[in-house]
Amino acid sequence: MSLIEKAGATVLKGSFDKKDAPKTKNKKKPVALAAAAEAEAPAPPEREPFDLDFAALSKEGIYSPEDRSSQLALELRAVKRRLLRRIGYLRASAERQAFRTPGKQRNLILVTSTRAGEGKTFTAINLALSLAFEDQIETLLVDADLARPKVRERLALPAAPGLADRLLDPRRDVEAMGWRSNAAPLSVLPEGDRFDRPADIFASQKAQEMWTDIARANPNRLVIIDAPPVLAATDAVILAKYADEIVFVVEANSTPEAAVAAAVDELIDINPNISLMLNRCQIGAGGAHYGSYEYYDRSEAAPASAAATPSSEG
Structure with a gap:
């Protein structure tokens, strides 16, 4: 992991002395002014607030606020309750600040x-x-799977500058680049322009500063980051060092225990705040298969589905 962590981009800074400026007949902008002009942030894109087609989304099994008694809605409440407790969001404001590390x-x-x-x-x-x-919590959904982005397509949003563009150009304003929902405190930051080697830019100082800025922009906002799979690319492992909590999705009766263990081992060295969530499992109404990594013991000889099903505690 040391190679990944050391892969940050190097920024070279130079100085310009007025007396060293070449003399030419054509007057040009002084280098200092030219640099200042280039440093100006590009005009933010004008994006109209969007409306979600929940009828179409429901056909794909995606949450609809109109059906709050569905099995999916019940499961999401169980997930949210435990997740919000783990990050200290349910604490009183003063207590929440004390819960956070510097x-x-x-x-x-x-x-x-x-x-x-x-x-x-x-x-x-x-x-x-x-x-x-449902909870009216300010939420920003970020598509950080730059190799295979799907968030924007699932939500029927048009192509637009997004995360990759912000990573390549720190002058861009993340808040202005996000699509904003008309009906709820939800924003979506799309993947943006294609980038062939996301791991390189994710490991840079620019990326670290960007995630810090996003987190601090609104401490009461939750930022949900859709990352690539761990064993498919190094991106998720790099992104793990910026995250405060990791929700690790495991497909029931499908993902081999050894593969889950290998992926979690990759993450836990970077960030121990990992929760497992079992997907596509048949359970009773109101049940939950969600918990923290400390309840997952890969040393036990058990079927993949059982090994990937954590305790409902935590």
């Missing part, structure tokens, strides 16, 4: 999985929608 707002939540197709994007979207529409 420099950490405990509001960056990374959603990932062992491999593709386990439902991490489905989980991230549903969690964000439920928090915003």
Whole structure:
């Protein structure tokens, strides 16, 4: 992991002495002025607030605020309750500030999985929608799976500058780039322009500063980050060091125990605040298969589904 952590971009700074300026017949902007002009942030894109088509989303099994008694809504409440407790969100304001460590707002939540197709994007979207529409909690949903982005497509939002553009150009305003819902305190930061090697920019100082800025911009806002699968790319492991809590999605009766263990071992060295969530499992109404990593013991000889099903505590 040391190579990844040391992969931050190096910024070279130079100075310009007026007396060293070349003399030319054509007057040009002094270098200092030119640099200042280039440093000006580009005009933020004008984005109209969006409306979600919940009828279409419901057909895909995605949360709808109109159906609060559905099995999905019940499961999401169980997940939210435990998640909010773990990050200290349910504490009183003064107590919450004391709960946070210096420099950490405990509001960056990374959603990932062992491999593709386990439902991490489905989980991230549903969690964000439920928090915003049911609990009226200010929520920012970020698509950080730059290789295979799906959030914008699932929510039927048009292509627009987003996360990749902000990472490449720190002058851009994240708040202005996010799509804002008309009906709830929900914003969506799309993936933005294609970037061939996301791990390089995710490991940079620019990325660290960006996530810090996003967390501090609104300490009471929850940021749900849809990350790539752990065993598919190094991106999720790099992003884990910025997150305050990791929701690790496991597909029931499908993902091998050894693969889950390998993926979690990759993450836990970077960030021990990991919760497991079992997806696509058949359980009774009001039940929950959600808990923290300390209840997951990969040393026990058990079927993959049982090993990936944590305690409902924590």
